[in-house]
Amino acid sequence: MEREVNPKLKQYQSKIIQVLTNKNIETSPENIINYIAQTILELESDALIMQLYSILFVYKDFVKNSDLITSLILSHIETAFQEKAYRLIRIILNNDRHSINLFKNLLDIFYKTNDKRLRSILELFNIKSEFAVQLYDDNNFIRFYNLYFDELIGKLDFKSRLTNFNTKYAYNLLLKYTNYIINGPKIDQGNLCEKNINLIFCIDKNEETIKISMDLQKVELEYIINLLVSNKDYCGYENTIMKIINQITNYNNIRFLKTKNFVIDLSKNLKNLIKDILTSKSTDLKLAEEFFYINRLFLIPHYISVIREITSVKLLQIIASAVDINVLSQIIKLDVNLLKFSTNNDISVFFSLYEQDNLIINIMPTFLDYCTDHQNLIVKLSDFFCTKIPTDFFVICTTMRNILRSHELNIKKDLILRNLIPKEMSKNIIREITKHELFKVIICHYQHSAVVNDLLFTLGKYIPNLEEDGKIIVDEILLGNLTNLHLLKFFISGMTISLEFLSKLLDECKKNKDYQKKFYEILYYLEKFNKINIDICSDIYADDAISSLQANSLKWRIQYLYLRYTKKCCNSSDYCFINFLMALTSSLYLGNKSCTDVCEGILDDLMISNNKNILLGFIEDNIKNNDINIRCGCLKAYEFILRNYFKDLHLEYMVHIYNYLFKIYKNINALIIIKILCNYIQFTEGVVTKDLIDIIEYYIDTKKKKYRKDLKHLVSLIIDTKSLDLNRRIKQYYKFKIKTDTEEIIIKKI
Numbered sequence: 001m002e003r004e005v006n007p008k009l010k011q012y013q014s015k016i017i018q019v020l021t022n023k024n025i026e027t028s029p030e031n032i033i034n035y036i037a038q039t040i041l042e043l044e045s046d047a048l049i050m051q052l053y054s055i056l057f058v059y060k061d062f063v064k065n066s067d068l069i070t071s072l073i074l075s076h077i078e079t080a081f082q083e084k085a086y087r088l089i090r091i092i093l094n095n096d097r098h099s100i101n102l103f104k105n106l107l108d109i110f111y112k113t114n115d116k117r118l119r120s121i122l123e124l125f126n127i128k129s130e131f132a133v134q135l136y137d138d139n140n141f142i143r144f145y146n147l148y149f150d151e152l153i154g155k156l157d158f159k160s161r162l163t164n165f166n167t168k169y170a171y172n173l174l175l176k177y178t179n180y181i182i183n184g185p186k187i188d189q190g191n192l193c194e195k196n197i198n199l200i201f202c203i204d205k206n207e208e209t210i211k212i213s214m215d216l217q218k219v220e221l222e223y224i225i226n227l228l229v230s231n232k233d234y235c236g237y238e239n240t241i242m243k244i245i246n247q248i249t250n251y252n253n254i255r256f257l258k259t260k261n262f263v264i265d266l267s268k269n270l271k272n273l274i275k276d277i278l279t280s281k282s283t284d285l286k287l288a289e290e291f292f293y294i295n296r297l298f299l300i301p302h303y304i305s306v307i308r309e310i311t312s313v314k315l316l317q318i319i320a321s322a323v324d325i326n327v328l329s330q331i332i333k334l335d336v337n338l339l340k341f342s343t344n345n346d347i348s349v350f351f352s353l354y355e356q357d358n359l360i361i362n363i364m365p366t367f368l369d370y371c372t373d374h375q376n377l378i379v380k381l382s383d384f385f386c387t388k389i390p391t392d393f394f395v396i397c398t399t400m401r402n403i404l405r406s407h408e409l410n411i412k413k414d415l416i417l418r419n420l421i422p423k424e425m426s427k428n429i430i431r432e433i434t435k436h437e438l439f440k441v442i443i444c445h446y447q448h449s450a451v452v453n454d455l456l457f458t459l460g461k462y463i464p465n466l467e468e469d470g471k472i473i474v475d476e477i478l479l480g481n482l483t484n485l486h487l488l489k490f491f492i493s494g495m496t497i498s499l500e501f502l503s504k505l506l507d508e509c510k511k512n513k514d515y516q517k518k519f520y521e522i523l524y525y526l527e528k529f530n531k532i533n534i535d536i537c538s539d540i541y542a543d544d545a546i547s548s549l550q551a552n553s554l555k556w557r558i559q560y561l562y563l564r565y566t567k568k569c570c571n572s573s574d575y576c577f578i579n580f581l582m583a584l585t586s587s588l589y590l591g592n593k594s595c596t597d598v599c600e601g602i603l604d605d606l607m608i609s610n611n612k613n614i615l616l617g618f619i620e621d622n623i624k625n626n627d628i629n630i631r632c633g634c635l636k637a638y639e640f641i642l643r644n645y646f647k648d649l650h651l652e653y654m655v656h657i658y659n660y661l662f663k664i665y666k667n668i669n670a671l672i673i674i675k676i677l678c679n680y681i682q683f684t685e686g687v688v689t690k691d692l693i694d695i696i697e698y699y700i701d702t703k704k705k706k707y708r709k710d711l712k713h714l715v716s717l718i719i720d721t722k723s724l725d726l727n728r729r730i731k732q733y734y735k736f737k738i739k740t741d742t743e744e745i746i747i748k749k750i
Contacts, residue, residue, distance in 0.1 A: 009051065009054055009055055009058075012051055012052070012055055013055050013058070016032060016035060016036065016055070017032070019035070020032065020035060029059045029061075029062035030062055030064075032059060033056060033059050033062060033063055033069075034066075034068055036052050036055060036056045037056070037068050037069055037071075037072045038068065039052060040052050040053070040056075040072060041071065041072060041075060046080065049081060050081075050084075053081070053084045056088075057087070057091070060091045063088070063091045063092060064092070065092050065099040065101070065102050067101075069088065069092065070101060070102050070105055072085075072088065073085045073088055073089060073102070073105075073106075074105055074109070077106075077109060077118070078109070078113070086117070086121065089102070089106070089121055090121070090124075093121075093124045093125065099125070099127075100127055100130065100131055100134070103122065103125045103127055103131060104131070106118060106121065106122060107122060107144070110122060111140075111143070128148045128151050128152065129151070129152060129155050129156065131144070132144060132145065132148070132152055132156050133156065136156075136161070141158075141161050142158065142161055142162065142167065142169050142170050142173060143167075143169040145158045145161075145173060146169045146170075146172050146173040146176065149173065149176045149177075149180075150185075153177070153180060153185065154185060158173065159223075162174075162227070166231070166233055166234070166237070168236075168237065168240070171234075171237045171240040171241065171244075172240060174224060174227065174228075174240075174244060175240055175243055175244050175247075177220075177224065178221075178224055178244050178247050178248060179247060181216075181217055181220045181221060181224075182217070182221075182247060182248075182251045214263070217263060218263055218264060221248055221251075221252075221263060221264050222264055224244065224248070225248065225264065225267075225270055228241060228244065228245075228273060229267075229269045229270060229273050235282070236282065238277050238280045238282045238283045239282070239283060239284050239287055241273075241277055242277050242278075242283055242284070242287040242288065242291065243287060245273075245274060245277070245291065246287065246290050246291050246294055248264070249291070249294055249295055250294045251263065252264055252266075253294065253295065253297065253298060256298075257297075266302050271302075271303065271305055271306060274291070274303070274306055275305060275306045275309050278291065278306060278309070278310065278315075279309050279310070279311070285312065285314065285315075288312070288315055289314070289315065289318055292315060292318045292319055292322070293318065296318075296321075296322035297322070299319060299322060299323055300323055300324075300327055304331055307319055307323075307328075307331055307332065308331060308332065310332075313337060313338065316332070316338045317337075317338055317339075317340050317341050317342075318341065320334070320338050320339050320340075320341065320342045321341035321342045321343060322418070324418065324419070325339070325342060325345055325349050325353075326349065334353075335357070336353075336357050336359045336360050336362070336363060339353075339360070339363055339367060340363050340366065341366060342363075342366065342367055343366055343367065343369045343370055344369070344370040344371070344372070344417050344418050344419050345367055345368065345371060345372070345419070346371065346372045346373065346374055346375070346419065347368070347371055347372070347373045347375070347377040347378065347380075347381050348373075348374065348375045348377055350364070350367060350368060350371075350381075351377065351380070351381075361388065361392060361395060362395065364395060364396075364399045365395065365398040365399045365401075365402050366402075368381075368399055368402065368403055369402040369403070369406050370406040370407075370410070370415075370417055370419075370421065371403060371406075371429070372419050372421055372425065373425055373428070373429055378428065378429050378432045378433070379432055381432075382432050382433060382435065382437075382438060385399070385400065385433075385438060385441075386437060386438060386441050389441045389442060389445055390441075390445055393442075393445050393447055393452075394447070394449065394451065394452070397442065397449075397451055397452045397455050398451050398455075400433060400438070400455055401451055401454055401455040401458065403429065403433055404430060404433060404434070404455070404458050404459075405458075407421070407426035407427075407429050407430050408426075408430065410423065410426045411423050411426050411427065411430075430462070434459055434462035438459075439459055442455070442456065442459075443456075443487055446487060453490070456487075456490035456491075457489075457490055457493075459490070460490045460491045460492065460493050460494055461493050461494065462494070485515055485518045485519075485522070486518055486521075488522050489521060489522055489525040492522070492525045492526055492528075492529050492531060493529045495531065497526065497531040497532070499534070502526075502532065502534075502536070505519060505522060505523065505526075506523075506536060506539050506545075509523070509545065509548075510542075510544055510545050510548050511548070513548060513550055516548070516549075516550050516552075516553045517550065517552045517553045517556060519553075520553045520556035520557045520560060521556040523556070523560050524556050524559050524560040524563065527560055527563045527564065527567075528563060537561075537564060537576050537579070540557070540560070540561065541576075541579045541583070551590055551591060551592060551595075552592065554587040554590060554591040554592075554595045555587075555591060555592070555594055555595040555598050557583070557587070558583055558584060558587045558591075558595070558598060558599060558602070559598060561580050561583055561584075562580070562584075562602050564580075565577070565580055577611075577614075578618070581615065581618045582622075582630055584599055584602060584603075584633075584637075585619075585622070585630055585633030585634050585636070585637050586627070586629040586630050586633045587599055587633070588600070588603075588633045588636050588637055588640075589629055589630075589632040589633035589636050590629055590633075599637075600640055603615075603637060603640055603641065604644075607641060607644075607645050607648065612648070616641075616649070616653065618634075619634045619637055619638050619641075620653065620656065620657065622634045623635055623638070623657065623660060623664075624660070628667075631664075631668070632668060632669055632672060635668060635672050635673075635676065636672050638657060638676065639672060639675045639676045639679065642654070642676065642679045642680065642683065643675075643679050646679070646683040651684065654680060654683075654684060657676075658676075658677075658680055658688075661673055661676065661677070661695070662691050662694070662695070665695050665698070666698065670699055670702075670706075670707055671707060671710060673695070674699070674707060674710045674711060674714055675710070677692070677695070677714055678710075678713060678714050678717055681714070681717045681718060681721060682717060685721060688718070688724060690724065692718070692724060693724065693726065693727065693730070696711065696714065696715065696726075696730055697729070697730070699711055700729075700730070715730060715731075
């Protein structure tokens with residue numbers, strides 16, 4: 001069907017028809033198409049070519065593949081008219097998807113360019129099987145088969161054409177075939193009735209999956225291995241061979257673990273090939289690492305000859321992490337560096353190696369992770385730890401942490417390990433490691449770190465009914481020696497707390513400002529470990545407690561109060577909850593960076609809780625509070641909520657707070673006001689009033705250096721949203737462009 005064209009193209013179309021008429025050629029769509037195609041090939045004017053293409057596409061329903069059209073496509077597919085050529089191809093395919101000649105020509109271009117878009121065009125052709133048959137005796141057959149493996153496999157044999165094996169296409173084809181044999185074909189259930197597929201595959205009707213028969217798998221995998229082994233000239237293709245081997249050995253190992261039988265035997269020739277590939281400098285180290293990881297359970301005895309030839313330290317480290325050290329030491333010479341990732345070793349092995357090289361202490365945390373103790377050396381190890389803590393504190397603490405963690409896990413679960421650990425052995429190791437002597441030594445040399453704290457919290461669980469005077473803490477009662485107060489938190493879980501102790505702690509919170517932070521931290525952990533059986537919120541909120549508060553105590557105080565809130569000691573209607581919100585907002589304003597992070601985390605929780613509306617109402621009411629700290633804290637909380645939860649806020653709510661800013665901006669921290677205004681303008685798309693200019697000018701006069709960057713951001717948002725017309729003074733101060741009658745210039749600050 002001929003399509004309508006615009007008046008300008010109509011003139012060109014009429015001229016073409018006139019030329020054909022003068023030459024006594026029928027003005028059929030086919031003849032017009034041929035004339036246009038021939039003219040385009042002869043033209044050099046880009047503008048005219050574009051016009052003729054437009055006319056050509058008017059007759060797209062009549063465009064068929066021909067030598068002339070093919071020449072046109074091939075001449076333009078790599079030029080500025082590439083888009084037109086691709087459109088022409090799609091038109092042809094829409095009319096006929098069996099153009100073998102065009103497919104062959106485009107395929108040749110794809111081989112040269114490897115263009116992904118051209119590859120997607122080639123996918124539209126429905127003649128791949130037919131073309132492959134014609135190409136069977138051609139040297140490019142393997143390349144083509146590799147390109148369209150999923151469509152050709154099962155329909156056309158490729159094995160007899162693998163005579164010239166040393167090409168990347170042959171190895172890639174073999175890799176795809178390996179994956180196909182192991183994982184099955186990518187075909188639809190509707191195609192299962194095809195005879196050639198039924199011969200190869202068996203159908204599990206219960207699982208509705210396609211599985212390659214085990215007999216065929218064995219035959220085909222052996223064929224692939226024999227092909228690899230027989231080919232000695234594989235230089236440059238080591239990585240592809242390694243991928244094939246990894247796939248086969250991985251599947252072979254899985255089948256053995258399930259059935260206790262390998263699918264294929266690991267022949268001497270295959271092991272020699274693996275050895276040559278792994279020791280080749282061309283092999284990707286990651287593929288070599290993958291091989292040893294896949295075969296970690298089978299390295300001994302199947303790959304001993306391979307291990308002996310490995311020189312890469314990284315590969316040997318992987319091997320050492322999977323093979324028993326005593327066995328490995330008989331195969332290769334060991335040093336500390338090779339044992340870097342070795343775990344699940346016996347304690348006796350550690351001491352044996354330590355006598356040879358004491359540097360092994362540096363890898364002890366990993367080496368003794370999931371350790372066994374078949375020679376009852378745990379007491380000796382505990383004494384060793386006590387001796388080494390003064391000089392190797394962090395190494396010993398990390399080792400102890402790993403031992404406790406791994407053996408606690410072994411008691412809870414049935415772990416699959418190279419060296420299995422009886423549960424009684426784990427209990428015995430934990431019992432010895434958690435004795436008081438080790439506690440005392442660690443505490444005497446305590447250095448703050450996350451690992452050490454984690455260890456001490458774990459150790460604290462194993463102290464039954466530790467008394468308050470806690471002689472374990474460096475010879476003094478806990479509150480008697482304030483310099484060691486920070487250690488108390490680790491042992492709270494094992495302590496028995498009396499009312500007298502709690503009363504003394506609360507008194508110290510009010511009186512001792514130097515150690516107030518530590519007292520609140522202890523209070524938090526007492527609550528965390530459920531050691532407080534009475535409500536002490538009234539003491540925390542007392543006037544004398546609040547008046548003595550130090551800024552560095554706010555983080556632990558608010559964490560304690562929030563913990564009480566999460567345990568539902570008060571509900572949203574309680575006066576206690578209102579006190580909590582006051583404490584939260586004032587801490588947000590007065591606290592340091594870590595306190596701010598904690599408060600914002602609490603705000604996040606409250607905004608997704610049932611008390612969200614109570615929180616928003618509290619903020620709205622208390623931005624007018626007489627207490628400047630609560631007022632600023634509420635504004636800071638509002639800024640955080642506006643920034644992160646603006647979709648949960650009603651416009652009326654935001655406008656109400658926005659209007660109130662004009663009454664208080666001179667008496668409130670300027671940065672809070674500026675941030676609120678920036679977020680407000682951004683999220684309300686510029687719903688502002690002219691009063692905003694008064695705030696900006698006031699801050700220019702009073703805060704022009706301190707908040708220059710923040711104010712400039714505010715001004716830029718106003719300009720971007722076109723919400724206000726700013727005066728020349730503001731634009732001039734912030735170096736924004738000012739339009740004049742003749743041009744746009746940049747005014748710099750004088």
